[in-house]
Amino acid sequence: MNAPIHALPTATQLCLEAAKRLGLDAAVLDPEYGYLFELRKGDRRHAMLGGRSPLNDAVAARLAEDKHYTGMLLERADLRTPRTTRCLSREHPTMASFRDRAGMAPGVEAAKALGYPVVVKPNRLSHGRGVSLVQDEGTLRRAVRAVWQLDAIALVQERIDGRDYRLDFLDGRFLIGYERRPLEVRGDGKRTLSQLLAARDPRFAEPERQRRLTRDRRFRDVVERRGWTASSVLPEGAALSFDGPIQNLNGASTARLIERIPEGLRAACARAGEAVGLRHFGVDLKLEALEADPARAAFIEINASPLLSQMYLLGHREQALLAQMQVLEALFA
Numbered sequence: 001m002n003a004p005i006h007a008l009p010t011a012t013q014l015c016l017e018a019a020k021r022l023g024l025d026a027a028v029l030d031p032e033y034g035y036l037f038e039l040r041k042g043d044r045r046h047a048m049l050g051g052r053s054p055l056n057d058a059v060a061a062r063l064a065e066d067k068h069y070t071g072m073l074l075e076r077a078d079l080r081t082p083r084t085t086r087c088l089s090r091e092h093p094t095m096a097s098f099r100d101r102a103g104m105a106p107g108v109e110a111a112k113a114l115g116y117p118v119v120v121k122p123n124r125l126s127h128g129r130g131v132s133l134v135q136d137e138g139t140l141r142r143a144v145r146a147v148w149q150l151d152a153i154a155l156v157q158e159r160i161d162g163r164d165y166r167l168d169f170l171d172g173r174f175l176i177g178y179e180r181r182p183l184e185v186r187g188d189g190k191r192t193l194s195q196l197l198a199a200r201d202p203r204f205a206e207p208e209r210q211r212r213l214t215r216d217r218r219f220r221d222v223v224e225r226r227g228w229t230a231s232s233v234l235p236e237g238a239a240l241s242f243d244g245p246i247q248n249l250n251g252a253s254t255a256r257l258i259e260r261i262p263e264g265l266r267a268a269c270a271r272a273g274e275a276v277g278l279r280h281f282g283v284d285l286k287l288e289a290l291e292a293d294p295a296r297a298a299f300i301e302i303n304a305s306p307l308l309s310q311m312y313l314l315g316h317r318e319q320a321l322l323a324q325m326q327v328l329e330a331l332f333a
Helices: 010-019 056-066 067-076 093-101 103-114 137-148 193-200 207-214 217-225 263-276 311-314 317-331
Strands: 023-028 036-040 046-047 084-088 118-122 132-134 153-158 165-172 173-182 184-186 239-241 253-258 280-287 299-303
Touching: 010 036, 010 046, 010 056, 010 093, 010 217, 023 103, 036 239, 056 067, 056 253, 056 299, 067 084, 067 153, 067 165, 067 299, 084 093, 084 103, 084 137, 103 137, 118 137, 132 137, 137 153, 165 184, 165 253, 165 317, 173 311, 173 317, 193 207, 207 217, 217 239, 253 311, 263 280, 263 299, 311 317
Parallel strands: none
Antiparallel strands: 023 036, 036 046, 084 153, 118 132, 118 153, 165 173, 165 280, 173 253, 184 239, 280 299
């Protein structure tokens, strides 16, 4: 090891810790930033980039980055997906060949057919960037224009109700998962909001994470409406909930660990991975409960080489490490 593990990105730390348990040799190739490293076993070696791995086919991994194409493949596999329409930016250079069908009109018409509210999101970005729930045509137009600043394609998508799950798989085998939930705290008349958040979710004990949270629009709306700040001592019994239609672990949300899922749901998710051609993948889906009929599951997105960092930081380190070890074992099998 040529860089202190605590100074590396969480995804790299997790991979290196799993590699050490498996007896693999490791070298960080870019110690300045820590994302590029190499794992070795005898004469075999693999270059690694953060939490990504060479397990997935390059085309399949690229397809998973395109939400609309992924949805088309899942629909062909008879899996439920939200109805979605593309809005191509006329100004983006990559859309020059499609200017005759670019613009806002397809999304406006789709929203009228679906009925508001609808979800607007970038076609390719992750971590909840640029995602919004819009209630009328005016906010739809503003949301699509905002997405075009980030991505050449904005998606206008049917809103799906249900509990919000992320489930990770390797070769059709369930690895680990979580249910996204809104942050909720209750005051005790002694601790500040910052202290209550850190007690509820260990990620918020980190100052930088708390600073990012205070910039989250949902957080600001809820807290400032009550006249509080992160340093306010909440009165005893005072409750705050950061509920909302879109849960994002990079914002005002937390998660519940899932270690087992019903066989029917596992099989449906395995079909999703096969449809895109992925070995290692994470599924974002909406369903009333894990035990509900898997045919009712709505597949929102698929992520290639999903990161285990959030579970690691939430305190489920052993479960995250065991899942990462399975991925590395498959890599050197």
